[in-house]
Amino acid sequence: MDNVSRVYHELRELIVAGQLPPGARVAERAVVARMGLSRTPVRSALHRLQQEGFIGSVGRAGDQRLIVTPLTRGDGRELFLIVGHLEGLAAREAASLPADARKELVKRLRAVNRELAVASRTKASPARLFDLDLEFHETYVEGVAGPRVVALHRAIKPQSERYARLYVNVLLDELPTSVKEHEMITSAIAKGNPVAAQHAAETNWHNAAARLAAVIAEHGERGIWHVLGEGREGRERRSL
Amino acid sequence: MDNVSRVYHELRELIVAGQLPPGARVAERAVVARMGLSRTPVRSALHRLQQEGFIGSVGRAGDQRLIVTPLTRGDGRELFLIVGHLEGLAAREAASLPADARKELVKRLRAVNRELAVASRTKASPARLFDLDLEFHETYVEGVAGPRVVALHRAIKPQSERYARLYVNVLLDELPTSVKEHEMITSAIAKGNPVAAQHAAETNWHNAAARLAAVIAEHGERGIWHVLGEGREGRERRSL
DNA sequence: TAGACCATTTTGGTATACCAACTGAGGCTG
DNA sequence: CAGCCTCAGTTGGTATACCAAAATGGTCTA
Numbered sequence: 001m002d003n004v005s006r007v008y009h010e011l012r013e014l015i016v017a018g019q020l021p022p023g024a025r026v027a028e029r030a031v032v033a034r035m036g037l038s039r040t041p042v043r044s045a046l047h048r049l050q051q052e053g054f055i056g057s058v059g060r061a062g063d064q065r066l067i068v069t070p071l072t073r074g075d076g077r078e079l080f081l082i083v084g085h086l087e088g089l090a091a092r093e094a095a096s097l098p099a100d101a102r103k104e105l106v107k108r109l110r111a112v113n114r115e116l117a118v119a120s121r122t123k124a125s126p127a128r129l130f131d132l133d134l135e136f137h138e139t140y141v142e143g144v145a146g147p148r149v150v151a152l153h154r155a156i157k158p159q160s161e162r163y164a165r166l167y168v169n170v171l172l173d174e175l176p177t178s179v180k181e182h183e184m185i186t187s188a189i190a191k192g193n194p195v196a197a198q199h200a201a202e203t204n205w206h207n208a209a210a211r212l213a214a215v216i217a218e219h220g221e222r223g224i225w226h227v228l229g230e231g232r233e234g235r236e237r238r239s240l
Numbered sequence: 241m242d243n244v245s246r247v248y249h250e251l252r253e254l255i256v257a258g259q260l261p262p263g264a265r266v267a268e269r270a271v272v273a274r275m276g277l278s279r280t281p282v283r284s285a286l287h288r289l290q291q292e293g294f295i296g297s298v299g300r301a302g303d304q305r306l307i308v309t310p311l312t313r314g315d316g317r318e319l320f321l322i323v324g325h326l327e328g329l330a331a332r333e334a335a336s337l338p339a340d341a342r343k344e345l346v347k348r349l350r351a352v353n354r355e356l357a358v359a360s361r362t363k364a365s366p367a368r369l370f371d372l373d374l375e376f377h378e379t380y381v382e383g384v385a386g387p388r389v390v391a392l393h394r395a396i397k398p399q400s401e402r403y404a405r406l407y408v409n410v411l412l413d414e415l416p417t418s419v420k421e422h423e424m425i426t427s428a429i430a431k432g433n434p435v436a437a438q439h440a441a442e443t444n445w446h447n448a449a450a451r452l453a454a455v456i457a458e459h460g461e462r463g464i465w466h467v468l469g470e471g472r473e474g475r476e477r478r479s480l
Numbered sequence: 481t482a483g484a485c486c487a488t489t490t491t492g493g494t495a496t497a498c499c500a501a502c503t504g505a506g507g508c509t510g
Numbered sequence: 511c512a513g514c515c516t517c518a519g520t521t522g523g524t525a526t527a528c529c530a531a532a533a534t535g536g537t538c539t540a
Contacts, residue, residue: 002523043284044283074390077386148318242493281495305503
């Protein structure tokens with residue numbers, strides 16, 4: 001399963017990073033050529049990406065052509081809400097942990113969130129802010145929630161990152177709000193209040209979904225059109 | 241993708257129905273022999289089942305043996321909670337629908353729940369009660385929630401059914417409670433109260449998870465041991 | 481010149497042969 | 511008789527050849 005994992009992760013990375021733009025064609029044989037493997041493992045990886053929603057198919061049944069899933073307003077909203085509910089579940093579990101484990105967790109959460117606050121004030125690079133936000137959320141999901149929630153989270157969260165990366169600059173303005181919401185989650189976990197923790201996490205993402213929807217409504221659905229704007233100068237390959 | 245789907249659904253049906261007991265070995269070649277296809281489509285279907293959690297792997301990396309996912313208390317609880325949150329999301333969307341669409345939906349929900357109440361009082365067959373409960377939940381998920389939620393629901397809900405089928409008799413005693421909870425969901429949707437609808441749906445499943453955990457704690461984790469009790473008379477094949 | 485039609489190419493799906501790693505049982509040895 | 515070792519069988523992974531259907535692009539005709 002090692003080779004197919006490699007293909008899976010490499011392609012996923014390309015998609016999340018936007019180097020394979022939404023709507024771009026993804027052809028088995030092209031991936032094969034790029035990766036130097038046979039079609040079999042590539043095919044497995046593509047199936048997995050397709051099932052998880054990174055890749056979609058267009059055309060009727062029988063013959064399907066694979067494309068990178070477009071980024072639409074509705075899809076983004078749904079994605080954020082799903083992630084929010086998964087993390088809500090995780091937060092609930094986190095707040096139900098024994099007191100000492102909770103204390104440990106809260107300590108780590110506060111540390112990360114403090115770093116995020118500082119980085120936000122000092123206008124750190126978007127990438128840095130991103131990673132810190134990511135780390136905060138991972139902290140109360142990984143190792144806390146059950147294996148199924150963690151697996152779903154790992155599969156779905158990166159898809160929400162596609163949206164986040166695309167609208168970074170606009171979304172970063174709201175970072176102070178996020179920091180406050182993070183503190184809400186943390187303190188609910190600290191108090192051992194599962195309902196409040198769940199609610200705080202869901203609210204955080206619900207707000208993010210609303211912000212995203214507003215941004216997309218204003219700026220239009222980016223990414224879909226990028227594909228058509230080909231023929232530019234020396235960019236990296238924009239399709240496979 | 242047609243052949244793959246056939247294999248996928250047939251195997252999934254066998255697993256959910258319990259004809260392939262938890263822990264049973266699932267060998268590619270055996271499935272190939274049974275289905276009369278080549279390994280390629282079978283392999284795809286198995287990968288999908290594995291990713292969704294119907295099938296698990298045992299043994300270290302490199303060589304993995306596939307088995308039907310065991311039914312444990314922790315896994316059941318997690319599964320029920322996840323489904324509950326997905327349906328909570330759906331219920332929330334349902335309650336946010338325009339008034340006329342909501343009215344239509346509520347009408348169908350009430351009809352199904354009424355049927356369920358009657359069937360419960362008249363001690364209808366477990367299968368019938370099951371299908372009605374299933375239909376109720378499907379009604380406010382399918383066609384209401386977004387495509388991603390629906391897809392996740394379709395992949396995960398059947399796994400919770402494995403538990404439900406295994407503990408039918410015990411779970412059916414609680415059916416009147418379920419009927420009441422269904423009415424809570426329905427009326428929240430009728431009132432157009434998203435928060436209440438979400439909460440009602442989640443509560444329904446949260447209670448179900450608690451009931452299931454209690455039953456499993458009392459009766460032990462069934463299913464894992466069934467596998468060992470092979471060699472009996474003319475049962476259908478219990479492994480592939 | 482515009483439109484329709486046909487051949488070529490490209491696509492994903494399938495079957496199959498080969499491979500390395502692991503399992504487990506049997507025999508051999510002390 | 512116990513323990514170890516070897517070897518065959520089984521498993522999942524990979525590469526590859528073949529296939530049908532659909533998109534593509536060019537040409538021929540009205």
